[in-house]
Amino acid sequence: MIPVQVAMVFLVAPLTVLSMPIINVPEIRGPCSVIFEEMHYAGYTVRDCTYLDPFVYWRIEYRMSWEGARSACQQIPGGDLVSIHNFDEKQVVSNMAENNYYNLNQQPQLWPWDGVDQGVWIGLVDHEKTGKGWQWADGSEFDYKDWLSTQPDQGADNKEHCAQLISVARQATGAVAKGWNDIGCRWGMKAICKAPRVAVFP
Numbered sequence: 001m002i003p004v005q006v007a008m009v010f011l012v013a014p015l016t017v018l019s020m021p022i023i024n025v026p027e028i029r030g031p032c033s034v035i036f037e038e039m040h041y042a043g044y045t046v047r048d049c050t051y052l053d054p055f056v057y058w059r060i061e062y063r064m065s066w067e068g069a070r071s072a073c074q075q076i077p078g079g080d081l082v083s084i085h086n087f088d089e090k091q092v093v094s095n096m097a098e099n100n101y102y103n104l105n106q107q108p109q110l111w112p113w114d115g116v117d118q119g120v121w122i123g124l125v126d127h128e129k130t131g132k133g134w135q136w137a138d139g140s141e142f143d144y145k146d147w148l149s150t151q152p153d154q155g156a157d158n159k160e161h162c163a164q165l166i167s168v169a170r171q172a173t174g175a176v177a178k179g180w181n182d183i184g185c186r187w188g189m190k191a192i193c194k195a196p197r198v199a200v201f202p
């Protein structure tokens with residue numbers, strides 16, 4: 001004889017399942033799931049992944065040199081450090097940047113690096129030595145600029161040949177600006193990558 005309580009479980013459980021509301025099944029397999037998986041296998045943590053057709057964007061939570069970051073982005077088919085070509089794309093990338101502010105009036109204390117997130121790599125690189133100037137690593141046209149005021153400044157020693165996206169808060173006004181700054185390519189920073197959506201998930 002089956003105890004009453006066990007019998008109840010058998011009787012009640014199927015009824016419970018049947019009475020559950022119908023829910024929309026989320027996208028189980030798509031470009032972002034491919035990116036999370038592939039980057040995980042390559043040893044990188046990805047946070048934030050989003051689409052702005054026809055591209056997919058993701059942020060790597062690991063501080064690397066510009067070259068190292070580019071190699072990491074290239075783990076994904078068609079992937080490279082992000083290029084930015086219009087205001088919509090700038091907004092998407094800025095929202096993913098996860099910057100802490102550094103204060104222009106306190107730069108000697110906070111700059112150089114003190115371990116906090118100061119920005120993320122983007123795919124802009126200065127080929128001044130070859131006479132080509134600023135170019136996107138992915139080969140797309142350099143047709144949009146979002147430099148912070150006074151940037152690019154090449155640094156005091158003319159060694160700032162890679163670009164980061166940062167947020168700057170001005171102590172005097174409290175105003176926050178997001179934009180690009182040229183900086184030495186060997187700083188360690190997180191990165192935002194970009195790939196054609198169809199290349200990642202045909």
Ligand SMILES: [Ca+2]
Nearest residue numbers: 153181182183
């Ligand atoms: Ca600079």
